[in-house]
Amino acid sequence: MLNLLLGKFFDKNKGVLNLRGTWFSELQTPDLAISLKVKETLHYEKTPYQELAVVDTEAYGRTLLLDNIIMTTVKDEFFYHEMISHVPLNTHPNPRNVLVIGGGDGGVIREVVKHPTVEKATLVEIDARVVANAKEYLPEIAVALDDARVEVRYEDGIEHVRLMEDTYDVIIVDSTDPIGPAVGLFSAEFYRNVYKSLKADGLFVAQTESPFFSGKLIRRIQDDLAQIFPINRLYLATIPTYPGGLWSFSLGSKEYDPLRIDWKRAPQVATRYYTPAIHQGAFALPPFVQEILEAPLESEY
């Protein structure tokens, strides 16, 4: 469904190709594309898991593409990384041990280590090449990957939570879209293993796609989480380069409610999008999203 329309311009033998003056297009749905004018292709490779490219674009600066899908851009990454990180980390009153699944670009880890209570942050990323390329081409995003509190493990996140028990205060799932190997990161079995890997008062957040285009998926995830976590909520944020521009995050919690936070004890962290008011407001769902959550499970949206 999603492909790089200009893929033919990549010279896979050279690995790197200058696309000055051409456009990268991600087909976000069969009928809709986002196109970025490319200044230069900085890197291209086929890793053991996916096609990886870093392109420098006029509108959004350096952009990481995995399988021809925009993962992050230096200009708009803060919306996503702040919202997927600070909502769960401020919901937990004392997050000390944090797991990030996926997120090899380091954006979530950068936000996690801003929290003074965090003693250990484990990044479980399946593809070592994502981390290596982020460090080389996206240093402002990867900046904290070498922090003393951070351990990077090149493993399958699905397998990791299958093996862990009662370990983490907060788990953040910064996955790719639910295509290919990432499908398992959106499954009820995975969420049950996330629950098992959390401490008795732990909580987790996962990116759960566009409410505009993926209502059916969100509806099913919310139903799965309701059967596993006593508290489960959906929240939204604007991500300019993602399909539809409006993005969803699903939160499952054993004890703490993201809508009942004692803001006096929340740490002051430097952010460009996230604030306590944005946190509260992100849970206010527009009627069309509320309808998704209330619809019968198998409905079409």
Ligand code: SPD
């Ligand atoms: N449609 C793309 C969704 C990708 C979500 N994860 C991005 C990783 C950024 N750290």
